[in-house]
Amino acid sequence: MRKVIASAVGLIFAGGVAATTASAVENQFGGYWRTRAFVQDEFNQDGESYGRIDSRTRLYYTAKFNDEFKFVNKFEFDYNWGSEPLGDVGTDGTVFEIKHSYADFTLGNVRTKLGIQGYTIARGFIFDDDFAGIVVAPKFGNVSPSFGYISEKTEDGGGYDYTEGIAFFQVGVQVSDNLNLTPYFIYYSADEGTSVDSEGVVTPEGDWDSFYFGADFNLKMDVGSVWGSLIYNGGDYGDDDIRAFLGALGVDAGIAHGQVFYATGDDDPTDGDMEAFVDPIGAWYYWSEIMGYGIFDNQVSTGSYADGATNIFAVNAGVTVKPADKLTFTADLWYAMLAENDINGEDELGLEVDGKLTYALMDNMNIDAVLAYLVSGDATGDEDVFESGVRLSLKF
Template identity: 25%
Template sequence: MKKKIFAVAAAGAMTAATAVPALALENEFHGMFRVFGTISNYGSTNASGSTIAGVLTPDLSSDAPTRGYMEQRARLMYIAKANDDLKLVTHFEIDSRWGDNAYNSNNTTRNNGGAIGADQTNLETKNVYLDFNIPSTPLNFKVGIQPWVDSYGGILVNADMAGALATAKYAGFTNSLGWFRFNEDAGSLPGKATRDFMILDTKYNLSKDIRIGGSYYLLTDDRAASDNTYTHMIGVNADMKFDPVTVGAFGMYQFGDTPSTVNSDLSAFLVGTTAKAKVGIGTVKLAALYVSGEQNANTDSSAFQPINSESSFYAADMQIMLRNKWNVNNDRSLVQNISNFYGAFVGYDANITDKLFANVNAGFGFAAQTAGKGTAAEPDSSYRGTELNAEVGYKLFDNMTVMAQGAYFILGDFYQKTKGGVDNNLDDPYQARLMVNYAF
C-alpha cells in the first residue's frame, strides 16, 4: 500500500511540475494568405531564361504571347513565448500555382499542389529559431534558421538563413555580431567543405533624427571548387530626418577573392540613396543606385557580388525591372541579382481615404558595363529601359486588402540592338495583377 501511495504521489508531483510551464506558456499565431491572378507576356521558370547582352534575362521575345496564371501563398507563424525574455519562433510557407501538380506527383521540388486533386506534400520551413535575452544585460540572441537583411537595402542579401546572431543595444548603439552557414558540399563530412558568412554591424543614434552605421561582412568558401576564398565587405550607412524629409544613404566596397572562384581578385562597390517626403495626401519617394559591373574579361572581377538569388532593392518599388515585394515563385525580374546596374526611381504613395490607396512609380535603369566591348555583339547602349507601374488598393477589412497592379517596361537598346546592327525586335514586357492579401 505504501509503495502504491508513493507511486501515486510521485506521479502527481511530476504531472504538476510539467503542467506549470505549459500553463505559463503564451501561444501566438500569426500569418498571411495571398492569392493573385497575373496576365503577362514575359517570365521564366525558376533559374531559367535567355542570355541577352551577356546576362541571364527572363524570357523576352518578339511576338511574345500573353499568358495568365493564378498563384497563392500562405504563411503560418507560431511563437511559443515562455516570458518576455524567451520565445521560440517558427514560420512555415505553402505555395502553389493553380494547375501545377497534384497527388505528390512532383515530390522532388517545393511550390506545388494546385492541380486537381491537390494532396501535395508542400510545407516549407522558413524559420525555426530561439529568440532570448540575457537577463540584466542588453544582449539578445537569435539562434537557428532566421530572416536577415543587410544594412544596404537588401542588395547584398535578403534571405532566411541558419546561424546565430547576437545584438546589444546600449547608450545609443545597436551592435550585432553574427555567423551564418550558407552551404555545405553534398557528400562531404558535416562541416568539412562549407560556405560561411560573418557579420559585424554597428549603428549609433547621433540624435533622435540622425543615425549612422558601419559594417564588416566576410564570406568564406572552402568547398571543393573554391580553394578557400575570402571575400571582404566594408560599408557605411546613414538615416537622417529633416522634417518633412527622410533621407538614407549607403555604400559598400567588396575586396579580396571573387566568391567561389579560384585565383580571382575582387574590387567592386555599390552606392545608393533614398528619400521620402510627405506631400499632400501622400508621400513622394526618390531613390538612386549604382552597383558596379565587369570592366573586362580577365581573371579578376570588378562586378559587385550579391548572394545568389537573394538580392533585392524594394525601395525602388519596381515590378518588372527589379525584384518586387509581392513576388511569389513565378516572378523573375529583368535584374534578378543586382549587379552591373545603375538607375533612378521616383514614385508617389497616396492615401485617398482611410480605406482607399494608390501609388505610381517610374524607374530608369542602365548597365554599369556592357559585354563584348569593341565587337559587333556589344550592346548599342547601356540603357536597359524605363518601367512605369501603378497600384490601387482597397482595405475591405482591417486585415484584408484587394489590389490591382499594372506595369510596363520600355526596353532600351541594351536589350534591343548591338553595335553590329542586330535588332532583336523584342516585345516590351508587361504584366497586370489582381490580388487579395489577408494578414493576421
C-alpha cells in the same frame, strides 16, 4: 484556423512537452495569407506570355516563456492553382514548409537568436533572406552592435572540408533623434565548383573570398526622410582581385519619393581585376515591378539582374496619393541601364512605368492592382515588356 496552427505546432513538439511546462507558456498566434493572379508578357523576349494564379499561407506560432525567452516558428504552404502537389483537383497535398524555427533569448543585455530565421544586411543589397545560423545583439544605450553567421554549407569530415557562408558585424548608432548610422563589415566565402584533370587532380574554380565594408544611414527631417548606403567590395574570386562598390540614395517627402543606386560592373574579364559588385547568396533588393521583381517576384526582364545588385544603374521618381481613406495610388517611373556593356555591346535596359492601386477591403485585408510597362532598351531586347495582376492579402 487556430486548430490548423495548433496541428502544425504539434509537429514541432512531437517529442513531447510536460503539461506542467506547457501551462506556463503564453501561446501567440498570427499569420499571413495571399492569393495573386498575374500575367507577364515578353519577359524573356521570346514572344510568349506567362500567367498563373497562386496562393500562400503562413502560420506563426510563438511560445513565450517570459520577457527574455521565446521560441518562434513560422510555417508556410505555397501552391499554384491547378498544379500538383497541393493546388490540383482533390488538393490534399503534402506540402509543409518550415520558414523559421529559432530560440530568441536575452541574457543580461545580450539578445541571441539561434536557429532558422530571417535577417537583412544593407537593405538587401548584401542579404535579405532566411537561413540557419546565429545572430547576437548586445545593447549599449544608443549603440546596438550585432554579429552572426549565416550558413550556406557547414560540413567537416566524411570527405567534406569546407565552411561556406556569411559572417557579419554591424553597429547601429542612434546619433540623434533624427539620424541613425549603421556601419558594417561582412565576410563572404563560397566554393563555386571544381574541375578534375586527366590525372584526377581536383582544382577549385572561382572560389569567392570577398569582404564588404560600408554603412547605411537614415535621416528624418520635417519635410521627409533621406536614406543611403555606400559599400566597398574587396577580396578575390579565384585568381582575380575584387575591387567594386555600390552606392544608393533615396528620399521620401510625403506625396513624392525617389531613389537612385549604382553597382559597378566588370569592363574587362581578362585583366585580373573583378570590378563587378559581388552578390552573396541571399542578396535580394526589390525595386521596379518588371526590372526588379516587384510584388509578383516571379521573374525579371531580360538583361536585368535577378537578385542582388550588380552592374546596374537605376533611378526612380514616384508619387503616392490617398484619394480616399481606404484607397492608395502609387505611380513610379524608372530608368535603368547596365554600368558596363553586355556581350553585345549594349547597356540600356529601358524606361519603366509602374502603377499600383491599393484598397483596404476591411481591417487587415487589402487588394492591390498593378499595371507595369517597360519600353525596352537595346540590352533588354526588341519587344516592350508588360505586366498586370491583382493580389488579395490578409495579415493577422
